[in-house]
Amino acid sequence: MRKAGFLTLLWLCITLLPQGLQAQEQPLYETDTVYFTANRKKISIPFQLVHNLIIIPVQINNSQPLNFILDSGVRNTIVTKLYYSDSLDLKEADIITLQGLGNGYSIDAYYSTGNNMFLPGIRGDNHTVYVLLEDVFDLSTRMGMPVHGIIGYDIFKNFIVKVNYNRKLLTLYRPDYNIKKKRRAEEYPLLIEGTKPYLFGTVEQHNGDTLGVKLIVDTGASHSLSLYLPTHKQLSLPPKVVEAYLGRGLSGDIHGKIGRLKAFKLGRHELQNLTTSYPDEEGIRLALNVADRNGNLGSDILKRFTVIFDYPHKRMMLLPNHRYKEPFSYNMAGFEVSTPLPGTNFYIVSNVVDNSAAKRVGVKSGDQLLSINGRDCRELPLQELLELLESRPGRKLRLRLKRSQEVIRVDFVLQSRI
Template sequence: MKAVFLSLALVCFFFGHGQVGFVLKGKKNVKLPFLFVHNLVVIPVQVNGYRMNFLLDTGVKETMIFGETLKSIDSAVFVNKFQGLGRSEGLDGYLSINNQVTIADVYEDLDQPIYILQNAHIDISTRIGIEVNGIMGSRFFENYPVEMDFQKHRITLYHKDSQPKGLAKMQSLPIDILNSRPYVSVAFKQGNEAIDGRVLIDMGNRMLIPSKLNNFDIKPPFIEDYIGQGFNGEIYGKRNRIRSLELGPFTMNYPLVAYPELSSLQHATFVSERIGSIGNELLRRFKVVFDYPNKMVYLHKNKDFDRFYYLNMSGLEIIHDGIKYEKEEIPVVLQKDGGTEVRMGNSVQYRFVLRNMYKIATVRAGSPAALAGLMPDDKVLRINGRSASSFSLESIHNLFKTEEGKEMRFRITRGDHTIDFKFVLKDPLPFNSN
């Protein structure tokens, strides 16, 4: 990688000329499938001819690549430090220019600036179980209407002279585009208290910011919890349920809310009147059309609108811990005339397949898993009698949100010891109608 350090004025010169942003080639609208994992949207992207997976996030302005993917970048021209939520000091990054970014062969940006995060401790891949090479921010949305269908896991890109089907039946809400990010007005109620303000539409988060809410007390019951990952490292804080959240004419009852601790907010900057963020746990309940050029967002309820806001009732944060070869038995079967299969006694043959491995990253204090004795760094061997490697990470996360009172059985290794544990799922944040 060439590291040529220029002045900020020269960088601005590069950005001041030529085509800006994505261009939708051809005359047809484009449908793009996406993966929806752990409430995150992941799309396939080509950068300078290299195929990658990018997290799509309206809460981020820049396009970023994590340091492991440096081979796709040819020229770094400016050093920058990224600040955001988290306890640490932020990330060092290089700015690379003149990158060719293509999506679905027809959505193309031939001169996209990309930041390379050198010392990235943003650990997305191990926490969702699939490889993520970077983050695609606001540039994806800036020039065309973008429809997000969370039921069909499909994005539709519309030409400026075309209109999404059914748009007239959708609820339109004005948005402010500030520093290339979308903000919308909301109101929420906690007991008899009502607070309104604007929130960032952030497809990676869902939180209110207590430092921005005057005289606001977090009502019990609440829990201390790991909330997520920011540019500045891990984010911890509190969670509870509020009575309701109103977005335009839509009312969401008893949503879960996260409140980052003050030490996780110290390096972040916020726009005036911002009280927090809404993310994909809420957006997934709608078909959404982002129209940045006209500063509008359109919403239509889908079948998940009344879906309960489930919390991880185990207290475990399970992450990907590499892969291993695992021997799998296959019965020896002969195919006879007429299609009848005959098994040859107890004869078997073997094949070796790559399987995921998992470990425990964090255990919430006072949770069922903590009370049972499970600990961070325990290696997970079996879950409910099945090999842990037979699960996807997403299916493990979903197990913890199934039903209160469900028994969970874990077999783990801790050092040289194999240990079995049992616990029962319990919602630490039951309804509070006050």
């Protein structure tokens, strides 16, 4: 479980590049058309929220509804994993080589144009799709359900997009719809460069320094903030940090450090004591010279608001919700959770952190989670299980684990390491 760890991986997709196009101008595929299938002003689509990420149903050509993460940091629709029963019937598919962030290698993918895309009440024509030939992100086992891909710009550019994190409801409005700002909402200029949305905010560091930062707004990152140290000479690490695996990029793993930022200010909103990731330079080299950005703003901040993305009018609105004052936490249990059988409540411990509370009481990678504080894990959806493991510092947890054929009981107290 990396509440601010594993799932930072999705912001690492944003520099997805065809390898042969890196040294030349990349084409923007603007020939697609996405529209309501009936004469209406808006459509609401329920979504699932796991690890702070929005999952919506998407059909491509004749496929069954597939689970896609809605990621404002991604330009192209990417299919990351298909199962034996899935069929896309891709149009005009060619194999190309892709490269992204991370310390590693390039991978092959099908690149296909001329496809149809469907959401409830919505159709997209002449849609471009990349299908990875290797499941490098392993999203399904980490999200606790089959996850087939990532979609972003094709939705945001064609509609005004309202994300109600409280109700888990996505509402898409026609681009000419006049959305009136509510009294408690605040409006910000949204800078669209290429296909990416940017905001300007202010960070306050432990040493008292305050500086303006340009951040990509990324619904596909589960963390709060990520800051790129090489982009500004005044950016510095907090005094207390932990080494961390921050996620998986298209071309390999991303490592770095996680600490606490004193405050982040956006207009009249000020969020304090945020968990913030600082990726190593090697893993984000491709991103350092893109749009002069200093990092990204993720969904651990966005989920504290109802968010309206209004690309047509280059603005964004934030309306605080009941999560606004919740404290920011990072992996207080000291281990992560994976689901080797996506779609079932079968949970395995993975990546136990050295010197963590779980490590000290003998929790090991590969242990099966049977119960937490008397609650049968088979009856807990992944998001509820994660909320128990990240509830509050000082909370005592009683775990029943299965290791080989032995049932083990351990008790420990949740603690913050940063």
